[in-house]
Each structure stands twice: as structure tokens, then as C-alpha cells.
Amino acid sequence: xxxPVWQVVRDELRPxxxxxxAVAMDTNGMxxxxxxxxxxxxxxxxxxxxxxxxxALLGIINVPMGVWIDEDGxxxxxxxxxxxxxxxxxxxxxxxxxxxxxxxDMLAEAAKLDVDTKIYAAALRDWVRNGKRSRFALSxxxxxxxxxxxxxxxxxxxxxxxxxxxxxxxxxxxxxxxxFRAAHRLxxxxxxxxxxxxxxxxxxxxxTEHYDGDWLSDVRKIGAQNYYPKPDx
Amino acid sequence: xxxxxxxxxxxxxxxxxxxELKPEGACQAEICMPLPRNxxxxxxxxxxxxxGALGMALVADEPHSLWALGPVSGGxxxxxxxxxxxxxxxxxxxxxxIGALKGTKVFLCAxxxx
Numbered sequence: 001x002x003x004p005v006w007q008v009v010r011d012e013l014r015p016x017x018x019x020x021x022a023v024a025m026d027t028n029g030m031x032x033x034x035x036x037x038x039x040x041x042x043x044x045x046x047x048x049x050x051x052x053x054x055x056a057l058l059g060i061i062n063v064p065m066g067v068w069i070d071e072d073g074x075x076x077x078x079x080x081x082x083x084x085x086x087x088x089x090x091x092x093x094x095x096x097x098x099x100x101x102x103x104x105d106m107l108a109e110a111a112k113l114d115v116d117t118k119i120y121a122a123a124l125r126d127w128v129r130n131g132k133r134s135r136f137a138l139s140x141x142x143x144x145x146x147x148x149x150x151x152x153x154x155x156x157x158x159x160x161x162x163x164x165x166x167x168x169x170x171x172x173x174x175x176x177x178x179x180f181r182a183a184h185r186l187x188x189x190x191x192x193x194x195x196x197x198x199x200x201x202x203x204x205x206x207x208t209e210h211y212d213g214d215w216l217s218d219v220r221k222i223g224a225q226n227y228y229p230k231p232d233x
Numbered sequence: 234x235x236x237x238x239x240x241x242x243x244x245x246x247x248x249x250x251x252x253e254l255k256p257e258g259a260c261q262a263e264i265c266m267p268l269p270r271n272x273x274x275x276x277x278x279x280x281x282x283x284x285g286a287l288g289m290a291l292v293a294d295e296p297h298s299l300w301a302l303g304p305v306s307g308g309x310x311x312x313x314x315x316x317x318x319x320x321x322x323x324x325x326x327x328x329x330x331i332g333a334l335k336g337t338k339v340f341l342c343a344x345x346x347x
Contacts, residue, residue, distance in 0.1 A: 006342065018338045021331065023321060025345045030324060032346040037324055047321040047329055054343050056303070057251070057317045059310025066342040067316075073335050075314045082342050124340055131338075140314035147311035155303030156290035163294055163301040166235045175297070182292075192345070199347035 002064060002084035003040035009085065009121055010044045017071075018128045020044045025052050025063060027165055027196055051165060052192055054079075056158050059148045062191040062228060068127060068137075076127070076137040078147040081228045085121035102204050106216055112224035116231075123233050136233060146232065157187035168200065177210050184213065191227070194218065234302040240277040250302065251317045252287070254278060259287055262315035266305075 003022060010020045021044065024033035029050040037046050054060045058067055059079045066082030067075055095104055127134040138146065148154075164179030180197040187193065198205035198214060205215035219227055234249035247253045251261055254273050258265040272282045280302065284291045290303035305312065319331040331339065 002342075002344065018340060019334055021334070021339060021341045023341060023343045025343050026347070029322075034324065036346055045329060046324050048324065049321050049343070053321070054319075057319060060343045063343050063345045066340060069316050069331070069334075069339040069341065071336050071338060073316050073332060075311065075316050078311060082340070128338055143314040144309055144311045147309040150304065150306050150308060150310050152288060152290065152306045155288060155306035156292065157303075159290040159292040159301040159303035162235060162303075163292055163299065166299065166301070167294070167297070172297070175294070179292070179294070195347050196345070203347075205347070 002086065003036060003042050003046075005084035005086055007040065007042050007044070009124070010042075013125065013128045014044075016128050018124075021047060023047045023049050023054060025049045025054060025060070025192055025196070027052070027168060027200065050169065052161065052196070055161070055190070055192060059150070060192065061148070061187075061189060065229075068124070070131075070137070074140060075143045078138075078143050080231045081115075082120050083115050083117050086117045100204070102206055102216065106204070109216060109219050109224055113227050114225045114230075115228070119233050120231070148229070153186045154190075157183045157190060157193065160186065161190075161193050164197070173200075181211060184211065188218075236280065236300040236302060237298060239280040239300060241280065242276055243273060243278055246278045246280075246283075250289075250304075252305070254283070259283065261317070262313040264312055 006020050006022065022042065026032040026048065027050050029048045033048060064082050065079045067079055068077040070076050093107065095107060123136040127136050131137065160179045161183035164176040164183065167176035167179065180193070183193045184197070194213060195205055195215065198211060201208045201210055207214040207217070243254045252259045253261070254268065255265070258267045266287055268286050269282050272279050272286065281291060284302060288306040290306070292301045316331065320328050323329045331341065
């Protein structure tokens with residue numbers, strides 16, 4: 001998780017007028033996100049979004065994705081991948097030899113994801129220092145036009161996912177699954193819908209009888225380079 | 234928006250969707266979209282009528298008498314660059330309003346444990 005990496009950036013940029021807000025999109029709230037937050041002990045706000053409301057509000061379809069908001073409460077960048085400035089990209093950790101083969105395969109696939117760990121934080125620094133003059137600060141019209149298209153199917157997917165989440169969180173796990181499946185079918189590019197539902201059955205998000213897809217198969221199907229929307233920076 | 238009835242108050246509707254229902258239509262920031270007559274009656278919202286007018290999907294879970302209302306469709310994820318009202322709980326369960334950070338630049342980053 002990138003909470004400690006962003007803490008370093010926050011310490012650098014807070015005196016220049018930036019606040020970082022991390023939002024955990026976890027249906028199980030603190031029970032799921034809490035251990036990561038406790039371990040990182042970040043000093044910037046840590047919020048929970050157990051209803052995945054940022055999907056409908058901002059168009060977030062995978063993590064990590066973020067937005068920038070200026071001093072007047074206006075978005076200057078829409079939802080886009082926000083990779084932390086780590087030294088290394090994804091999928092390069094060393095697993096023990098006796099780790100499950102699926103985990104090794106997932107890590108190998110993650111290493112192929114199109115992830116630039118330098119450009120986002122550099123752009124963020126530029127915006128914090130230069131404000132509206134930064135070439136990374138977009139006009140309101142650009143922000144709206146660069147946000148993802150929202151056809152009727154996406155609204156229908158969101159409604160199905162929200163109903164599934166509500167049923168799951170109120171203990172009606174079996175009743176939730178058809179709604180999750182519908183959301184997956186209607187908006188296959190929404191990885192928060194898929195990964196959240198898969199992970200509640202299997203932490204490795206492998207194949208189960210409940211869902212048609214799984215992380216490894218679905219990433220291979222679309223090609224790892226297409227897993228994240230392309231940032232335009 | 235999860236509903237247990239199809240006629241919430243206009244206040245409940247605004248809090249859940251970010252759309253305020255006014256005489257001129259459904260409004261968010263500087264945008265207003267027209268609504269059919271009788272979309273609001275006695276302070277209560279006719280959800281199917283408003284959903285149809287705004288392109289919001291309405292999904293029913295009849296066994297549990299629940300409905301879910303999707304976001305406005307037909308355009309982009311954002312209809313305006315003004316940040317929507319976002320209030321989420323912090324780790325102690327206290328509500329935190331993103332709007333309370335006005336006057337500061339904010340980088341909001343979504344992550345997950347999964």
C-alpha cells in the first residue's frame with residue numbers, strides 16, 4: 001500500500017498548501033482498511049468509502065485513482081491513476097518459493113501493468129508550486145470532457161453494485177451476488193466492482209463458482225497494459 | 234442511492250444524489266436539467282419520473298422492497314468541475330467533509346485493501 005509513500009510527499013508539500021486525503025474504497029470499512037492505516041500511521045486524513053460512492057461521484061473505476069481540487073473547491077484534474085512515487089513499480093516483490101502458484105502468476109502479470117511511478121508526483125509538485133499556471137492544472141471544461149463517458153449501462157452498473165453492496169453489508173450475502181454479477185457484466189472495465197466482490201470470496205481474487213471472472217484471467221484477457229486508464233500528463 | 238420507498242423527501246434526494254430539485258428543474262452547481270410536471274409533489278420526489286428524466290438507472294430488489302438509483306447518465310462522469318458534496322467517515326467514524334478543506338489544494342487518492 002502507498003500510504004507511507006504519500007506521507008513523505010505530504011510532509012514536503014503541506015507547508016506549500018497541499019493536503020492529501022486518502023479514501024479506502026472497502027465494503028468492509030475499517031475491518032478491511034484499518035490494519036493498513038494502523039501500520040502506516042499517516043498524519044493526513046484517512047477516510048472510508050464502504051459504499052464506493054466515489055465511483056458515482058467522481059468516476060473512479062480502479063485503484064489507485066485520484067483527483068485534484070483547487071482552493072476554490074474546483075476540480076483541476078479528473079479521476080485518473082495516481083501512482084505513488086515508489087522506487088519500484090508493481091509486481092517486483094520477491095515471493096517465497098513455496099508461495100501459491102496463483103500468487104506468483106499474479107505478481108508476474110502485475111509487473112506488466114503500465115505504471116509510471118514518477119510522473120504523477122512530479123506533476124503534483126508542479127501544480128502545488130505553480131497553481132493555475134501549472135500545465136497540469138486543467139480548465140473546468142477540460143476536466144469535464146476528460147472525465148469518463150457515462151452511458152446508461154454505467155448508471156445501471158452503479159445501481160446494481162450499490163444494491164449488492166447494501167445487501168452484502170446487511171448480511172444478505174447470497175442475495176447480493178446477482179447484483180454484483182450484473183454490475184460486472186454491465187461495466188467490465190470497472191475493476192473496483194470486480195475486485196471488491198471477488199475479494200470477498202477469495203483474497204487472491206481467483207476463480208469461484210459465484211462469479212464469471214477472476215483477476216488473473218480478466219487481466220490477461222484485456223492485456224495488462226490496458227488495466228489502468230491511460231493518464232494524459 | 235438506496236431507497237426503501239420511491240418517494241423520498243427532496244432533502245433526502247439531494248443528500249444522496251447531489252441533485253437539488255427546484256422549480257426550474259434538477260440542479261447541481263451551475264447546471265439545471267428540466268423535470269416533468271409533478272416530479273415533486275408535497276415535498277416528495279416521484280423517483281421513477283425523476284430517474285427517467287435524468288437518465289438515472291433504477292434497479293429493484295423486490296424480495297427486500299429495496300431500490301437503488303444510479304448516477305445521471307448520457308454525458309460524462311462529471312457534469313461540472315465543481316467538486317460534488319463528499320462527506321465520508323474518518324477512521325473513528327466521524328463525518329469528514331471534503332468541502333471543509335476549501336482554501337487548500339487537495340489531492341484525493343482512492344485506494345483499497347483488496
